[in-house]
Amino acid sequence: QQAKMKCFREPHRQIEKRRRDKMNNLIDELSAMIPACQPMARKLDKLTVLRKAVQHLKALKAGASGAFADAKHKPSILPHDDLRHLLLRAADGFLLVVRCDRAKILFISESVSKILNFSKLELTGQSLFDFIHPKDIHKVKEQLSSSEMPPQQRLVDASTGVQVQAEAPARPSHLATGARRSFFCRMKHSRVTGKHEGKHSLPAASKKKETYRYCTLHCTGYMRTWPSGQLDPEGDAVDKEMPSLNCLVTVCRLHPHVSHQPLNDVNVKATEFVTRCAIDGKFTFVDQQATTVIGYLPQEVLGTSCYEYFHQDDLQHMARKHRQVLRSKEKIETQCYKFKTKHGPYVTLQSQWFSFTNPWTKEVEFIVSSNRVISGPGHTKDENEAGSSKSTQEEAQQIPEIPGLSTGVGTMIYAASIGTQIANELSDTYRANSSPSSGASSPFGSVQEKCPLTSRRVSCLTATEDQFLKFFPVRCPPGEPSQLDLDLPGLSSFSSDEAAMAAIMNLLETDVNMSQSGDFEDLHWPF
Amino acid sequence: SIYCMPSFQQRNLRKEKSRNAARSRRGKENFEFFELAKMLPLPGAITSQLDKASVIRLTISYLHMRTFASQGDPPWSPLLEGDNCSKVRRSSHSLATDMFEQHLGAHLLQSLDGFVFVVSQEGRFLYISETVSIYLGLSQVELTGSSVFDYIHPADHVEMAERLGIKPHLRAEAGCHMAPDSASSAASTSSLAGTPEPGPSSPHSAADEPPERGFFIRMKSTLTKRGLHVKSSGYKVIHVTGRIRCRPALVPGSTRSVRRPMGLVALAHTLPPSTLNEVRMESNMFVFRVNMDLQVTYCENR
16 A cells, blocks of 8 residues: 555656746746846846846836726737737738728728828728729628628528528628628729839739729628717718717738748659569559559550550660560669550650569569659650661551451551560570470470460450451461461561461450450460 | 754754745745736736746746847837827827727737737747637637647648748657758658757748748647547648748848848638638529539539
């Protein structure tokens, strides 16, 4: 039990100590503020500091011009003058008091001269409407006027948009003392040449056809009632009969212009997305983010060769980089290149490629590409690309429209084959390096393995396959009954059969992709 | 003389003497506290309820504020009577003038749709208007003299310090030391705490930049419900607009005069605007609501 008591006492002691320290710090700080405490050589004790502080404040009070002496109004923590200056420094505004019935300006503060260029004398006693923009007069009238709303009007809650149920009789609270107002209006700004020219550039000023400019002010305030005799001694006889005047007390301030930006720029991260493709350049994975950049959904793009989307000017460069990445263990940076988006225009990308090698087979399995958007469609940048070879351009133009398939496929076929070609080069080197197996060394070896795949695919094609096969006979390698003859224009320029085969297969894939949403990601390429 | 061990009675007597002395001293101190509180420019109802630490804190703050007002540029001099009214007009408008001119500050405060504050270079509230209770539910007495960082969302400390031109001070536990340049780009989830230090954050201090400031921070509010699911519950977004107040100072060893920042004088508005919630609809108007991405979510039949 003794231990428990001790437990409680410990923190309490600490609490007490902390309180004492805090108080001592405060006393020290206070003594630093009191002139009488300053020149002392040694630290003064608490009581003396307090006494001197009281004396100091008394002296200040006596010296002040009665700012605190006003017993009628409750004292504010700041002398009124300070508050006025403070508010002026915080916001560019002035106080405006108007009679609700006539809109006569009963009071306007000095600061109006800085904002509207009129002196307060010019404005006091005038009608407010003389200084409001004609189009805003109606709104200001409304703010000053009675609460009765014509039946076609209704009140809507600004935060929800739901109609507020207005009571049938006029709501007295609208005019009552304390009811708040907040509105924007334009007030005349007098152009006095030379005086404030250039110094106060009012961003909100707008030119009117006559000599006046207007500036937009945000007016916030409240309604208040005062005895009329006190307020407006110049009022006419009718006024005298009114016991009290409804007035609107508002502060009208200029909206602050955009402050200067902080020194650090906002860094916008460039859009990046990741793709993965097989060694022949066919997409096997596409980041979801890609859709925002290229327009295609991932599933639309999977299985298609990336070369189909490269601009033809970039093909040579990309092919070179493709070869490079397959043979290098490092990250390869491409130059900026154009990538065709779904709806036509090209987006400029720049990618970082990295090939992944299977540690057991020592063969490249796939290429990971981290793509960064350099600029969107519409920005045509002249890249310092190596000029595309003439042959490729001619080839691309020679391919006629293939019936049964969408236009542009001809280009696609050719482009995709680049990837496959490069991939095949790689696999050739693998074959060459690895121990020769039966038939594997022959260039047709890979095709032989591909063919069963082809026939497998052919079987899952839809009705279009018949049409297709009529036009494009497929040459099968020896050992299998050849069904069709290859007759694809443009393919004659291919150096190897497998490239042609690859092109056909790509065509089939494209077709399949269009007809069914199967993905070939889990198909194991027999490399 | 020879010092001999005090006897039991002597020791007791001594203890009692010291106790009495302490009590009397405490009594005198309490009296002075009371006197000091009365001197504060606050309503008596408030000053009589203040605890001692608050009395000192408010006194210090009041004295700082006086320095702020008088030593800054331009000095806030009191309004002289015959300054801007011509003699002819004066008599007829004296009543209105008296009513409004003298209490201009109070009227302005009441008319504004936000509250006003002054923050020193030490990061303390030198002044905050009583209207802060309307918008944030906080008390003027509690905030005056306290550190602003106690009332600002931790993730916004860096920004606030930047705008004031002071260096944010990190706790030793945080373990990271930020150079002034990188302070601005630090992640918002930094473990900033503690009182920021005064002092310019860069060679060309806040005084050289234009004095205007406009930024957004989150301040504590007792008016918002603290929910478990709302991340920023208990805070309200505040739009701060104002100016840095500087004072001229001589560079030692030269005749050059520089401007040293004293603090920020600002207006604060809560977002979304809280004053008016009702809009008057004419017959030729209709309401529709949109998402943040401008997708129409609701539209009236008319």
